[in-house]
Amino acid sequence: MFASALKRSVYSRNAKACFSTSTAMLKDIKNVTIIGAGLMGSGIVQVAAQAGCKVTMVDTSDAALANGEKIINKSLARVARKKFADDEQQQKAFVDNVFANIAVSTDANSAVSQADLVVEAIVENLDVKKSLFAALDKAAPKDAIFCSNTSSLPITDIAQATPVDRQARFAGLHFFNPVPAMKLVEVVRTDAVSDDVFQDLYDFSKKVGKTPVSCKDTPGFIVNRLLVPYMFEAFRLLDRGDASVQDIDTAMKLGAGMPMGPFELADFVGLDTMKFINDGWAQGGKIEPALVQASKALDELVQQGHLGRKSGKGFYDYSK
Ligand SMILES: CC(=O)CC(=O)SCCNC(=O)CCNC(=O)[C@H](O)C(C)(C)COP(=O)(O)OP(=O)(O)OC[C@H]1O[C@@H](n2cnc3c(N)ncnc32)[C@H](O)[C@@H]1OP(=O)(O)O
Numbered sequence: 546m547f548a549s550a551l552k553r554s555v556y557s558r559n560a561k562a563c564f565s566t567s568t569a570m571l572k573d574i575k576n577v578t579i580i581g582a583g584l585m586g587s588g589i590v591q592v593a594a595q596a597g598c599k600v601t602m603v604d605t606s607d608a609a610l611a612n613g614e615k616i617i618n619k620s621l622a623r624v625a626r627k628k629f630a631d632d633e634q635q636q637k638a639f640v641d642n643v644f645a646n647i648a649v650s651t652d653a654n655s656a657v658s659q660a661d662l663v664v665e666a667i668v669e670n671l672d673v674k675k676s677l678f679a680a681l682d683k684a685a686p687k688d689a690i691f692c693s694n695t696s697s698l699p700i701t702d703i704a705q706a707t708p709v710d711r712q713a714r715f716a717g718l719h720f721f722n723p724v725p726a727m728k729l730v731e732v733v734r735t736d737a738v739s740d741d742v743f744q745d746l747y748d749f750s751k752k753v754g755k756t757p758v759s760c761k762d763t764p765g766f767i768v769n770r771l772l773v774p775y776m777f778e779a780f781r782l783l784d785r786g787d788a789s790v791q792d793i794d795t796a797m798k799l800g801a802g803m804p805m806g807p808f809e810l811a812d813f814v815g816l817d818t819m820k821f822i823n824d825g826w827a828q829g830g831k832i833e834p835a836l837v838q839a840s841k842a843l844d845e846l847v848q849q850g851h852l853g854r855k856s857g858k859g860f861y862d863y864s865k
Pocket residue numbers: 620621623624627695696697720721722723725726727768769772804805810814
């Protein structure tokens with residue numbers, strides 16, 4: 546007990562104080578706009594709608610929105626079956642009530658016009674994210690909070706697409722896949738973000754049923770900085786011919802207690818996303834080069850369009 550309390554007091558010295566004591570500026574986040582209806586965006590929409598927020602889900606096409614709705618429907622049905630095991634009517638009412646909180650749109654600018662909070666979960670590309678936020682800044686209320694769910698890009702670089710006032714209301718809000726099941730959110734604080742906004746995001750994370758942790762705007766934040774180099778070392782183990790995909794996955798599940806092996810997890814995350822993360826870090830030059838060496842096996846799969854579960858094939862074949 547004492548040792549852990551001591552540890553906390555020693556190691557927290559370097560972390561910036563999290564919270565302001567004033568609550569005058571705190572925001573009750575009710576209207577949320579999520580940009581991107583893919584794996585992550587749909588999950589964030591679901592947990593926010595389940596928590597009672599009014600949520601607008603945005604993507605570039607009706608087909609992408611329909612895909613997002615399909616993912617949410619499947620996941621909610623699963624939650625409903627668990628909550629109301631023997632009562633199909635209650636299951637249906639639960640799903641309908643959550644969907645009643647969700648609107649969809651292909652017009653990002655109008656979708657943010659009433660937003661308290663905007664969370665971006667689009668492709669992992671700095672220029673695309675910056676041009677989105679530059680446009681959203683003009684369309685959203687001045688006091689709306691902007692967040693990116695980026696896996697690997699510096700929040701400060703993305704926020705630079707917006708004026709200084711917005712940068713004080715811009716942070717990272719990093720959810721984990723699958724969002725409805727994973728309990729963590731990393732709240733990423735830049736040097737520019739205000740204490741009140743940071744506190745609002747902590748409160749929002751709890752409201753949607755997650756445990757927030759705080760991290761500076763450093764490559765990969767906490768989880769990915771540790772998890773991604775481990776996964777790439779597994780890919781390079783395969784490249785070297787030291788062991789097979791199946792044996793590496795089995796080894797890490799049975800020998801290290803991982804819920805998924807590194808290749809199953811990579812297929813789950815998306816191989817394009819894995820490659821974006823590693824390539825970005827390799828170019829950024831802030832991470833030890835040996836940790837971000839490319840993997841031949843991964844590069845070949847991505848080049849062939851095999852992106853993991855979402856495309857039907859990755860390290861494993863899901864088409865059968
Ligand atoms: C790339 C990034 O930037 C960051 C990342 O996200 S990295 C990826 C992080 N994610 C991981 O590491 C996932 C690792 N995998 C796992 O934890 C597990 O395999 C898993 C949770 C995905 C599935 O677990 P499982 O035991 O095979 O399946 P299952 O027993 O059906 O589910 C476990 C729980 O999650 C829930 N769950 C799983 N998927 C769900 C979904 N889509 N919707 C709702 N609930 C879900 C289940 O209901 C179950 O809940 P209870 O424990 O309360 O009963």
